[in-house]
Amino acid sequence: MNLYLELFLCFAKIGAFTLGGGYAMVPLIEKEVVDNKGWLDKQEFIDSLALAQSAPGPIAVNTAVFVGYKSAGFLGAICTTLGAILPSFLIILIIALFFRDIKDNIYVEKSFKAIRPAIVALIATPLYRMGKNAGINKKNxxxxxxxxxxxxxxxxxxxxxxxxxxxxxxxxxxxxxxxx
Known part of the structure; x- marks a missing residue:
């Protein structure tokens, strides 16, 4: 498969199936980029997260830019960035079209409340893993x-x-x- 298409589809899949924002996407990005595709090794991924956190903008998009650029240059960065943001953009656009009609629905409210603990876990897991991989111990x-x-x-x-x-x-x- 064309590398550009593969980069786009990889990040589109991550962007489409992740709730909770950038930090919730980190374990999925790591699994795909390091374990499944081998585009980065473990240390390069940790370094990309450090860069992504220090740069302005969402961590998932910044990480996508780094992975895309490292894998396929400028066009690779464009493909990964579009893959990371396009699913969320389209989902939010669709929700916005219907939100006025469903915002006061009790089932919608309960669904959002039920998702919150899972999102906290999705964010806490990569933070713990990054700390462990970076050699952070209890006194640090x-x-x-x-x-x-x-x-x-x-x-x-x-x-x-x-x-x-x-x-x-x-x-x-x-x-x-x-x-x-």
Missing amino acids: IIIPILVAVLIAFFNITPILFIVLAAIGGIVYGKVKEANK
Whole structure:
């Protein structure tokens, strides 16, 4: 099959059957891209997630761009991006056409409430797996918790932590490189 079509269909399938947004798509993307297709290895996937999280925009789309570009260049990135966003766009468009008629339906409300715990699990699973694959242990978990508390309760801008993390990563990389 044409690689471009394969990239598009892979991400269209992921985009069509995932509820809960980008983080819920991460385990499906990993399964397809790393395990099934072999377009990226485990470390490249973790690196792509780090890039996807630091770039503006949804993590699933950013990851799709990275995978597509790595696999087939600029056209590959276009194919994966369209595959990732087109199903959601079409589904939301269809829902919007009928939502006014069904928004107060008790079964629709109950369905959305029933889906919420599953979505939390879909988001928690890749976060746990990414932490495990990145070598994060129990004592390293203190830093993100501390940052979350500082942002939530002391109104410190997240941009400060992004800049500090970037500087810290650069310094860490230089020190590690110098010690080789």
